[in-house]
Amino acid sequence: MELRHLKYFVAVAEELHFGRAARRLHIAQPPLSQQIRQLEDELGIRLLERTSRKVGLTSEGELFLDEARKVLAGLDRAVERVRNMAHGGEGNLSIGFLGPAALSVLPEAIREFREQNPGIRLDLTSASTRDQLRMLRSGRIDVAFMRLFGHDASEFRTRLFVSDTYMLAVPEGHRFSALESVPLSELRDEPLILYPRHLEPQLFDATIACFHQAGFSPNIVQEANTEQTSMALVAAGLGCALVARFSRKSRLRGVSFVPVVGELPSWEITMGWSEAAEGPILDRFFEVIERYRRV
Structure with a gap:
């Protein structure tokens, strides 16, 4: 039995007329009759009742019609899915991101991508820049959103995703909250919340050097791994924290x-990916991402 036997049978069963079915299939009527007879011989069952005036389905023919339609529909779906995958419409995409990137426009971009590509499964992983570079290298993620300050990403392809300025997150009612801006030197006596040095050693050292250049050593009273945690500690009144401007989107109560x-x-948040990950799915992702870049 071949697929053409099923297609031929479905056509005859739906038309209940060999002549119309032959025209629908763009073949001559005698070969069509022969193919249907071969199908019945192989099954050992009569599927059609034929008289000189009409063609009808036997009860076995009605059941076989239902099953044949399912087989052909399944084949059509398989062909469509394979074609869709070849054009990036189906598959998997693994995305790594640094905590602060989640406060940028990245979630909006991912939401739009998901809406436009429901056949693509997304796997999201929050990780440090160092860990994301390691995951890119091993192929565990396809694209990363990281802060590349002090990191070597020369083996990967990169593109700046968003650049931002710093804000000072302060407890609500703090003496700075009514000011238009705060000079860095004014933070001399302020209790500060900063990320641990082991997460981003070079970035940490560069930040401390900026404090020294402003004439003081920072009074670090608490460490926090993410900007979200930093702002929660600020809301609790434990100190102030340097965060990206778009962190204001969090609208955390008790923080100015x-x-x-x-x-x-x-x-800056930079996208990074390996050449091996490039393909239709990543192309679709970058198509959406491009509309959200802020550089």
């Missing part, structure tokens, strides 16, 4: 934001 004026390390 004031621009910081002074020399600080660049605040």
